[in-house]
Amino acid sequence: MFLCFDIGGTNIKSCLTNASGVCADKAVTPTPNSYTELMNVLTGIAENAEFEACAVAVPGTCAPKSGETIFAPNLPCINGKNIKNDLQNTTRKPVFIENDANLAALGEYYFVEKNNISSMVFLTIGTGLGGGAVLNGELLTSDISLFEAGHINIEPDGRPCGCGKKGCLEAYVNTSGILETYHMLSAHGHADNVNMVYSASKTGDKAAALTFEVFGGYLGIGMASLANILVPEKIKIGGGISEMSDAFLGHTLKVFAKNIYPAYRNRVSIELSTLKNSAGLKGCAALCLTQLSKN
Numbered sequence: 001m002f003l004c005f006d007i008g009g010t011n012i013k014s015c016l017t018n019a020s021g022v023c024a025d026k027a028v029t030p031t032p033n034s035y036t037e038l039m040n041v042l043t044g045i046a047e048n049a050e051f052e053a054c055a056v057a058v059p060g061t062c063a064p065k066s067g068e069t070i071f072a073p074n075l076p077c078i079n080g081k082n083i084k085n086d087l088q089n090t091t092r093k094p095v096f097i098e099n100d101a102n103l104a105a106l107g108e109y110y111f112v113e114k115n116n117i118s119s120m121v122f123l124t125i126g127t128g129l130g131g132g133a134v135l136n137g138e139l140l141t142s143d144i145s146l147f148e149a150g151h152i153n154i155e156p157d158g159r160p161c162g163c164g165k166k167g168c169l170e171a172y173v174n175t176s177g178i179l180e181t182y183h184m185l186s187a188h189g190h191a192d193n194v195n196m197v198y199s200a201s202k203t204g205d206k207a208a209a210l211t212f213e214v215f216g217g218y219l220g221i222g223m224a225s226l227a228n229i230l231v232p233e234k235i236k237i238g239g240g241i242s243e244m245s246d247a248f249l250g251h252t253l254k255v256f257a258k259n260i261y262p263a264y265r266n267r268v269s270i271e272l273s274t275l276k277n278s279a280g281l282k283g284c285a286a287l288c289l290t291q292l293s294k295n
């Protein structure tokens with residue numbers, strides 16, 4: 001069994017996963033805002049579990065080999081901290097870490113696509129826009145976690161992004177991006193959440209429908225840019241917003257087809273995620289399996 005932690009800005013999800021990707025003992029705990037308390041949560045769960053190795057998905061950029069978290073804008077208390085070493089010291093078991101979106105990509109690949117394809121890009125669209133890539137059957141990573149797909153620039157001097165830059169894809173393609181676009185297109189109309197915009201788009205609210213078209217267009221441009229560099233066999237879309245795909249995917253596919261490099265056209269297919277919200281935790285198990293097999 002592998003102990004899997006998916007640390008988010010709001011909640012820590014945990015479970016024990018076997019080598020087939022079946023999860024047991026799933027739990028959700030609010031994320032504390034101090035590092036000491038966060039480590040207490042992780043070690044408390046680990047003390048009551050039997051496992052061979054542990055993997056931690058972190059919400060930011062990390063150094064998978066050394067274990068240090070470098071930049072976690074939504075959870076600053078883990079910046080500069082080493083969850084891998086600290087958890088290894090208390091559990092005496094191998095601990096691996098990786099960026100959360102990279103692990104969602106690895107989970108979707110390892111447990112769904114491994115026998116069909118050898119390259120895939122995965123995008124997670126929710127409160128943020130994360131991404132990961134698998135090339136030649138392996139997660140694309142390095143001394144530092146790679147593939148910040150949400151921070152490719154699509155509008156010079158565009159909207160401010162949570163990372164501190166302007167015009168990032170994530171500033172348009174995530175939940176707050178949708179709300180901001182709706183506010184702009186509906187002559188300062190207000191929606192509390194994306195579900196309201198989605199429902200309005202189904203009941204004749206033209207600004208709401210146009211909001212999803214704009215969203216889908218940015219997503220299509222972003223995916224074409226990624227496809228032009230990596231030419232994956234598939235780009236898969238997960239995260240909460242992917243459940244609203246009937247409102248935007250048609251337009252995304254059109255914009256994608258128009259913007260992909262002509263020689264790569266028809267080589268890259270676009271699909272929705274199969275594992276949905278469990279991709280990250282299953283990715284933790286896939287990380288344990290792939291890392292242990294290397295040793």
Ligand SMILES: [Zn+2]
Pocket residue numbers: 150151161162163164165168170
């Ligand atoms: Zn950014």
